[in-house]
Amino acid sequence: MNEFSAPLLAAEQLSVSVEQRILCKRLDWQVMPSQFWCVLGRNGIGKTTLLHTLAGLALPGEGRVAIQGKRIDRIQPQQLARLRGLLAQQQADAFSSSVLAAVIAGRHPYQFGFGWDREEDRAQAMQALQRVRMASFSEHDVMRLSGGERQRVALATLLTQDPLLLMLDEPTAHQDAAAQIVVMELLRKIANGLPRKKAVIAACHDINLVARYASHVLLLGDGQTWQGSADKVLQPQLLQAAFGCAFEVVDNGRQRMFMPLADTVSVSG
Numbered sequence: 335m336n337e338f339s340a341p342l343l344a345a346e347q348l349s350v351s352v353e354q355r356i357l358c359k360r361l362d363w364q365v366m367p368s369q370f371w372c373v374l375g376r377n378g379i380g381k382t383t384l385l386h387t388l389a390g391l392a393l394p395g396e397g398r399v400a401i402q403g404k405r406i407d408r409i410q411p412q413q414l415a416r417l418r419g420l421l422a423q424q425q426a427d428a429f430s431s432s433v434l435a436a437v438i439a440g441r442h443p444y445q446f447g448f449g450w451d452r453e454e455d456r457a458q459a460m461q462a463l464q465r466v467r468m469a470s471f472s473e474h475d476v477m478r479l480s481g482g483e484r485q486r487v488a489l490a491t492l493l494t495q496d497p498l499l500l501m502l503d504e505p506t507a508h509q510d511a512a513a514q515i516v517v518m519e520l521l522r523k524i525a526n527g528l529p530r531k532k533a534v535i536a537a538c539h540d541i542n543l544v545a546r547y548a549s550h551v552l553l554l555g556d557g558q559t560w561q562g563s564a565d566k567v568l569q570p571q572l573l574q575a576a577f578g579c580a581f582e583v584v585d586n587g588r589q590r591m592f593m594p595l596a597d598t599v600s601v602s603g
């Protein structure tokens with residue numbers, strides 16, 4: 335097995351809990367290079383907790399996570415930061431900094447000695463800002479950005495970190511309609527990019543963006559998960575089982591769209 339045919343990420347019999355509640359039980363899951371997985375499921379089902387566990391930021395209740403065949407808890411932090419990176423759902427800035435400085439921070443897994451940034455680090459950071467359409471903000475203060483702008487700057491930081499496995503918690507949540515396309519196109523391009531060594535996992539809420547861009551879907555339901563190609567998992571009956579409401583499928587000839595049916599959603603308090 336070589337680096338292209340071996341799983342980039344493997345979860346084996348992974349159970350994830352919060353306090354006494356089991357969010358995910360004995361999950362077996364493999365992410366191969368060049369795949370773009372989206373994780374779907376209702377609020378509070380455990381997408382963030384699962385991503386944090388897969389990233390090695392939280393311990394699993396049972397089972398294990400391996401990246402390129404190596405247990406994640408046995409990988410040195412600097413090496414781990416080259417293998418996987420996580421875009422958190424929200425960014426908290428405790429102090430002022432320029433956008434460019436915040437993005438250059440993504441180069442830390444490659445810095446040694448005093449850790450001063452090199453010209454190539456700056457160039458890489460500027461290129462990442464261009465890819466997320468934020469280059470003109472490079473000298474702005476991160477504390478003065480809008481929510482959507484700040485999130486795209488965080489995405490640029492992840493791009494400069496340049497890990498093999500990009501994990502993103504709701505990367506389109508704060509983005510307008512056009513910016514959502516920019517973000518999802520970028521993620522698909524990264525997964526598909528030559529030499530096909532990378533993969534993307536993104537927790538998402540927009541089923542139609544997922545249908546348009548993801549190659550694979552992990553759908554979390556209560557005590558149950560469904561996984562596979564996006565076409566296989568994005569089925570109205572599976573979505574209904576996971577979200578508790580019915581979906582109408584509209585096919586415009588280019589793409590299937592999933593519309594939740596309002597009269598199947600319980601809105602009474």
Ligand SMILES: Nc1ncnc2c1ncn2[C@@H]1O[C@H](COP(=O)(O)OP(=O)(O)OP(=O)(O)O)[C@@H](O)[C@H]1O
Nearest residue numbers: 352353357375376377378379380381382383384537
């Ligand atoms: N630190 C914590 N302490 C206690 N419970 C927590 C903690 N963090 C999360 N939870 C609970 O764990 C469950 C899963 O939360 P998580 O954030 O993983 O869900 P999610 O699927 O990402 O939700 P959303 O779609 O709303 O972002 C929720 O019920 C949440 O209330």
